[in-house]
Amino acid sequence: KAGVTQTPRYLIKTRGQQVTLSCSPISGHRSVSWYQQTPGQGLQFLFEYFSETQRNKGNFPGRFSGRQFSNSRSEMNVSTLELGDSALYLCASSRLAGGNEQFFGPGTRLTVL
């Protein structure tokens, strides 16, 4: 069974631009979560989607948004990029929402210049 896939793997953007990242969950998984990893803050939860609905949201500004499609694939969008948005963005999928085991993808490395 294929794992979680994320595209693109690397991105370079400039301040003020916007970016869209994509995540395809493990087949049969309906929940997708997004996390940001930085050297200073570590791993922080962004949001979780289940059945095309946002179930949870972390403490991030409204510039960070996401959505989930009917095939469970998910995208996250960051508008008006700031230097501090440079990070590894990780997507995780689980069979259901709640207490299910989460499986992570390889991440998208975003660099904002």
Next chain:
Amino acid sequence: KQEVTQIPAALSVPEGENLVLNCSFTDSAIYNLQWFRQDPGKGLTSLLLIQSSQREQTSGRLNASLDKSSGRSTLYIAASQPGDSATYLCAVRPRRSGGGADGLTFGKGTHLIIQP
């Protein structure tokens, strides 16, 4: 607000040793606790998941325990090998007060080096 702490932050041991990584969390209202490993520049690999009603889980040379009441978990690695070198992360899945689960809350990790 849930906080997760991992001790030690870094550990370097010779190959073959048994070792223990520690994780503590401040709020016992959790669904589960998960241990991950992360290799440099890579995503997270799930090692063990312990549900809140369980005390321990084992997979090969790895054993994880959970004491929810005291807010502690340990990851025991037997007969360590150079391939075990990685950052080990502990994460809890908090229960929301209104029902349902929050996203994972992670510790900062233990950077482990196994010397050949």
